[in-house]
Amino acid sequence: MPALAAPMAGRRRGGWSLAARNAAFGYVLMLPSILFFLVLIAYPLLQTFWISLHRMSTLTRQGEFVGLANYRALLESADFWGAFGQSLVWTVCCLALQMGLGIGFALVLNARLTFRPAARALVLFPYLLSTVVAVLVWQWLFNDMYGYLNYLIEEYGLSDGPVNWLGQSPNAMISTILVAGWKHFPFVTIAVLARLQGIPPALYDAARIDGASAWSRFWDITLPQLRPVLAMVIILRTIWDFKEFDLIFMMTGGGPRSSTETLPLLIYKEVFPKLSMGSGAAIAMVMLVIMVAFFWVYAGQYDREERARSR
Amino acid sequence: MAAITLNGIRKSYGPHTVVENLSIDVNRGEFLTLLGPSGCGKSTILRMIAGLDSPTDGGILFDGQRVNDVDPARRNVAMVFQSYALYPHMTVRQNLEYPLRKRGVPKARRAGLVDDVAAILRIGPLLERRSSQLSGGQQQRVALGRAMIRDPAVFLFDEPLSNLDATLRAHMRAEIIRLHLRLGKTMVYVTHDQIEAMTMSTRIAVLDGGRLLQLGTPDEVYARPATRFVAGFVGTPRMNFIPGALVQGDAGCVFRADGLTLDVPVPSLAPSGRQVVAGIRPQDLLPAEGGLPGRVTLLESTGQEVLVTAALGSQEVVMRLEDANGLRVGDTVGLAPRPGKLHLFDAESGERVGP
Numbered sequence: 001m002p003a004l005a006a007p008m009a010g011r012r013r014g015g016w017s018l019a020a021r022n023a024a025f026g027y028v029l030m031l032p033s034i035l036f037f038l039v040l041i042a043y044p045l046l047q048t049f050w051i052s053l054h055r056m057s058t059l060t061r062q063g064e065f066v067g068l069a070n071y072r073a074l075l076e077s078a079d080f081w082g083a084f085g086q087s088l089v090w091t092v093c094c095l096a097l098q099m100g101l102g103i104g105f106a107l108v109l110n111a112r113l114t115f116r117p118a119a120r121a122l123v124l125f126p127y128l129l130s131t132v133v134a135v136l137v138w139q140w141l142f143n144d145m146y147g148y149l150n151y152l153i154e155e156y157g158l159s160d161g162p163v164n165w166l167g168q169s170p171n172a173m174i175s176t177i178l179v180a181g182w183k184h185f186p187f188v189t190i191a192v193l194a195r196l197q198g199i200p201p202a203l204y205d206a207a208r209i210d211g212a213s214a215w216s217r218f219w220d221i222t223l224p225q226l227r228p229v230l231a232m233v234i235i236l237r238t239i240w241d242f243k244e245f246d247l248i249f250m251m252t253g254g255g256p257r258s259s260t261e262t263l264p265l266l267i268y269k270e271v272f273p274k275l276s277m278g279s280g281a282a283i284a285m286v287m288l289v290i291m292v293a294f295f296w297v298y299a300g301q302y303d304r305e306e307r308a309r310s311r
Numbered sequence: 312m313a314a315i316t317l318n319g320i321r322k323s324y325g326p327h328t329v330v331e332n333l334s335i336d337v338n339r340g341e342f343l344t345l346l347g348p349s350g351c352g353k354s355t356i357l358r359m360i361a362g363l364d365s366p367t368d369g370g371i372l373f374d375g376q377r378v379n380d381v382d383p384a385r386r387n388v389a390m391v392f393q394s395y396a397l398y399p400h401m402t403v404r405q406n407l408e409y410p411l412r413k414r415g416v417p418k419a420r421r422a423g424l425v426d427d428v429a430a431i432l433r434i435g436p437l438l439e440r441r442s443s444q445l446s447g448g449q450q451q452r453v454a455l456g457r458a459m460i461r462d463p464a465v466f467l468f469d470e471p472l473s474n475l476d477a478t479l480r481a482h483m484r485a486e487i488i489r490l491h492l493r494l495g496k497t498m499v500y501v502t503h504d505q506i507e508a509m510t511m512s513t514r515i516a517v518l519d520g521g522r523l524l525q526l527g528t529p530d531e532v533y534a535r536p537a538t539r540f541v542a543g544f545v546g547t548p549r550m551n552f553i554p555g556a557l558v559q560g561d562a563g564c565v566f567r568a569d570g571l572t573l574d575v576p577v578p579s580l581a582p583s584g585r586q587v588v589a590g591i592r593p594q595d596l597l598p599a600e601g602g603l604p605g606r607v608t609l610l611e612s613t614g615q616e617v618l619v620t621a622a623l624g625s626q627e628v629v630m631r632l633e634d635a636n637g638l639r640v641g642d643t644v645g646l647a648p649r650p651g652k653l654h655l656f657d658a659e660s661g662e663r664v665g666p
């Protein structure tokens with residue numbers, strides 16, 4: 001043994017132990033991620049916060065330091081509170097619609113269907129479509145003069161006159177939410193479907209023998225098995241819906257009369273038409289705080305429930 | 312308790328028939344084992360009894376009542392699955408309670424039943440654990456408990472021990488036998504392990520390719536296998552098979568092995584020249600002066616017995632001895648079948664020939 005141990009000890013470089021060398025290697029591997037984080041996330045974040053403390057023109061990027069004045073102005077602005085409310089309605093409704101459609105389609109596609117492969121490819125279609133194309137198609141469908149939806153309505157006599165889908169409140173908000181639901185539900189479907197296919201069929205067999213109805217089998221087995229994936233999908237979709245810009249901007253431009261103006265559209269309005277970069281940055285910071293708060297509460301809740309279950 | 316009748320059952324998936332014209336009467340309180348190799352249709356049969364699958368043809372009767380169209384929940388059967396199929400997000404207690412809850416058993420009574428079952432299976436300390444955190448053996452017990460708790464008329468087991476290690480398997484085997492003695496319920500047990508089938512069953516149904524080959528007590532199946540397949544499937548080490556023919560010998564009909572000077576008198580049969588395969592279990596092959604000369608190629612000792620593999624002409628046979636008596640690889644040993652222990656099967660059909 002000693003004859004073996006001696007040369008091994010001699011190989012220790014610079015007196016570092018094996019554990020220390022492994023740890024050092026770990027830090028080296030982490031370095032790129034840390035750099036990416038600093039350059040791509042921390043710097044722009046601090047920069048935005050810094051801008052939000054200034055009264056600054058978008059064109060010149062010059063302006064005086066005003067402290068929290070931009071934030072104070074926001075809290076007193078009716079535009080901000082309007083957009084805040086619309087963002088809330090938008091996010092909650094989009095999320096509900098996407099989750100409902102997404103889970104529903106996933107359940108249908110998970111059933112043994114002869115046309116399942118084709119249907120699975122087809123269901124992805126709206127998600128793959130570029131937003132510009134999707135908006136153009138839907139604007140044509142929604143058009144109050146020659147749109148296909150109004151043609152159908154007239155054909156079947158569902159309404160007295162043509163429906164003003166996009167030019168009237170609250171129709172514009174509802175129509176836009178419908179399009180966002182249609183556009184993004186496939187993401188939910190794909191995520192949920194992947195999980196559904198991993199649920200052992202024997203669980204359903206056992207539940208049938210135990211006397212569970214189709215509804216209880218969904219409630220007692222499918223849903224609990226989906227919990228982790230639903231938690232993730234809800235987080236991602238909430239973030240994406242909350243900061244949705246292009247779809248609303250192209251559908252309605254925030255109108256009519258700011259009725260579909262959500263916080264991202266308000267930022268745009270502040271920064272570009274109004275050239276007020278400081279207050280735009282302040283709204284962006286508020287959005288960030290809202291998202292972080294949501295994430296905090298939601299993740300905490302999920303953690304607590306998980307811990308309660310595993311006890 | 313219920314008697315189960317399978318009446319001319321057929322099950323097809325599209326063009327593939329996986330169970331063919333199967334008729335079995337399972338007696339009330341019986342422990343019947345469906346034994347067969349993997350893919351022979353055992354699970355399919357069990358699922359049809361449970362109501363999870365419907366037969367393409369034929370009737371399933373519980374106590375004479377046709378149940379083909381009765382929902383699994385209403386058949387009053389419980390099933391233990393190979394994968395246990397415990398609800399992973401529920402605690403052990405919730406798993407045990409689930410079938411009771413779905414039947415509207417009140418809470419106080421549920422708690423009492425859970426305690427009873429937990430005591431019988433000694434899983435009391437596990438009740439508040441999540442079922443996904445249990446070991447295989449513990450999950451197995453909980454799965455048994457979930458089956459017992461409803462006091463069903465019929466227990467169905469689908470290879471419930473195949474995921475356990477050997478020690479635990481032997482232990483749980485005994486546990487299930489005791490459960491059958493204690494409850495006296497009708498049990499249908501699926502396995503591909505002939506040891507399980509032999510040790511646990513009242514009767515065994517041996518299946519291959521979706522067809523019933525033999526139905527009988529373990530002793531019957533072992534002592535008089537109905538086909539060559541059954542003979543080869545039941546018993547370890549496997550039965551030796553030697554091809555030959557039934558011909559006229561000095562004093563009546565003999566089995567004459569192809570290419571060997573082995574004649575075994577079988578006086579009860581006609582020397583028709585029929586091509587047959589003789590089966591001899593390893594313990595029925597004895598070392599004998601003047602027997603067939605076999606060259607020893609392998610010796611395997613388990614401590615309590617020795618398996619001797621010997622080459623007989625172009626084929627190998629296995630002999631089971633209590634001790635090797637100085638036998639070594641390369642030695643030549645005379646082999647002779649124990650009188651009256653020769654099984655004969657038709658070379659073509661595999662059916663048993665003679666008594």
Ligand SMILES: Nc1ncnc2c1ncn2[C@@H]1O[C@H](COP(=O)(O)OP(=O)(O)O)[C@@H](O)[C@H]1O
Nearest residue numbers: 324327329347348349350351352353354355356
């Ligand atoms: N849902 C199904 N669709 C098509 N074939 C099936 C299905 N279920 C079982 N089979 C086929 O039926 C045969 C018997 O299967 P199974 O009853 O599971 O066998 P065992 O339990 O004896 O291993 C197998 O060949 C299997 O491939």
Ligand SMILES: [Mg+2]
Nearest residue numbers: 353354355470
């Ligand atoms: Mg099986």
